[in-house]
Amino acid sequence: MRAALSRLDAKGSPYLYIVPFFLLFGVFGLWPLLYTGYVSFNDWDLLDAGEHTWVGLANYRELLGDAYFWNALGNTLSIWVLSTVPQLLAALWIAHLLNHRLRARTSLRMGVLLPNITSIVAVTIVFTQMFGRDFGMINWLLGIVGAGPVDWQANTWSSHLAISLIVAWRWTGYNALIYLASMQAIPHDLYEAADLDGANQRQQFWRITVPQLRPTIMFTAVISTIGGLQIMAEPLLFAGTSTPTGGSDRQFQTAALFMYEQGFREFRFGYASAIAWTLCLVIAVFAVANFLLTRRIANDEK
C-alpha cells in the first residue's frame, strides 16, 4: 500500500506541480486571446455579455476600409522601426564598451540599466515635459544651436521621433546587458588569433564579435518586434490628455491605442477584437520575417 502510494506520488505529483501554471495561464492568458476571435465576429457593443449578435466578417471588412486603422498601423510600424533599429545598434555599442576591464564595473552596468526599471508612465511623463513646446529643455537646447522650437506633438515625424526616443531610452541598456552576457561567452582565442593576424579593433568587432552574437541579435530582434508593435502607453501619455486618439489628427495613434480607443472609449468590443486579432497576425508575420531575415544574414556571412 505504501509502495503504491509512493509510486502514485512519483508518477502523478509532477503534473500537480505544473498544473497551477497551465491552469492560470490558460484561463487568464490564452483563453482571452482565443475568445477575442469569437468576439471579433460579433456586433458586441454593450457591456452586458448577453447583448451581441453574430455578424461574421463584418468587423474585418469595416476594418480594412477604415482609414484610421491603416493610419494607426503605419504609425506603429514607423515608431517601431525608429525605436528598434537605433536602439539595438546603440545597445551593441554600449555592450562593447562594457566588455572591457573596467573599474566600478557593477555601478556602470547599473547605471546603464537604470532606465529599464522605471515605469513607462513615469518615463513618458518626464520626457513629455522635456519635449514641451514652450518651456521644454529639448527646445531650449535646440535654440542654443540655432534650430527653431519644434511643436513635438503637432507633427507626424516629430511625434514619432519623440516617442521612439522614449521607447529606446527605456530599452537600450537592457539589451546592452543581454549582448554583454553573450560577448563574454566568446572564446578569447578568436581575438588572439585576430591580433596575430594584425586585425584592428574595429575589424575584430565587425568580423568576430557581431557574427558571434547573431543568435542573441536574432532573439532581441524578435522580442523587440513582439513588444514594439504593441506600444500603447507611450503615445497615450505623450498626448498629455486622456483622449486616446494619439494627437488631434491621430498623427501618433498606434494600433494598440486604436484598439483601446474602440474598446474602452467607444465600447465597440467586437470591432476592437477584430483590431486585436489583426494586430496579432501582423506581429506574428513580422516576428517570423525578422527571425528569417536575421538568420539569413547570419548564414550569408559564414
Place this chain on the structure above:
Amino acid sequence: MTLLAPVEKPAPPVEKRPVRRRVFGYPRRASVWTYAALLAVVAGSVFPLYWSLVVSSQTSEAVAQVPPVLVPGGHLFDNIARVFDSTDFGQALLNSLIVSGSVTVSVVFFSTLAGFAFAKLRFRGRKVLLVLAIATSMVPQQLGIIPLYLLMAKLGWTDHLAAVIVPGLVTAFGVFFMTQYLGRAVPDELLEAGRVDGCSTFGLYWHVVLPAARPAAAVLGLFTFMQAWNDFFWPLVVLQDNATVQVALSSLASGYTTDYTLTLTGTLLATLPILVIFMLLGRQIVGGIMQGAIKG
C-alpha cells in the same frame, strides 16, 4: 531527514565573477575614451530622473522659464503635499503594494514548484509541456484584454484588486527561469538521498528545493515586483475607480492644464520605491538579466 539537514548551498550564480584571463589581456583594458563614453551613457540614463527631482522641487513659475532652472529648489515637500491633496495617492501606493506583493509571492512559489517538476522530475510529456510553457511567454497577452475585461465584469471584479492580482499569479518567464536555475543548483544525489529517507516529492520540494532556490527566488521576486509595480495597461482598463500608482499617475498627467511640478512630483514618488530596491539590490538584478533573463 538527517541526511538532508546540511543542504549544500549552491554558489549563487548572480555573484559569480567571470574568470579574468590577464595572461592574454582579454577582455582588453578600458581606455580613457571608453570611460568617457560610458559616463556619457550613464549620464543620459540618470538625467531624466534627476530632472524629475529638479522640477518637483520648484514652483510652477520657476519651471516655466527659459533658460530652465537646472538645480533642485526647496519646494519638494510642498509639492508632495499637493500630490496627496489632489489625488488619493496614498491609497494608490497601498494598492500597488498589495498587488505587487501578492503577485511576487505567488509567482515565486508557483514558478519554483513548476521549475522543480520540469528540472528534476521524470514524467510523460515533460519536454513538450516545457516547450509549451516557454512558448507562452511570446504570446501578446495584451491583445486578449477585451475578453479578460468581460470575464472580470462577469465575476464582479472590476475595480477590485483581484482583477489585477489573479491574472498575474503565474508567469511563463518565472517557470523558465526557475527550471534553468534548479537544473543546475540542485544535485540529483541530494534528491535521491531524500527519497531513500522516505521523503515524498512535496517533502523534497519543501526541504531541499526551496532552500536551494533562495538566491534565484530573490532575483525572480525582484523582477516580478518591479514589473507588477510598473504595470499600466491592464490596471488602467480594469481599475478605473481604485487606481494603482501608475494609473493615478496617468490621470494626474492628463488633466486639462498640466501642472508639471505636480505630475513630476508624482512621478518621483511612484519611482522612489523601485529606485530604493535598485540601489540596494542592483547587482543581483544586473546579474539576473545577464544570466539569460528574458522579459516576461
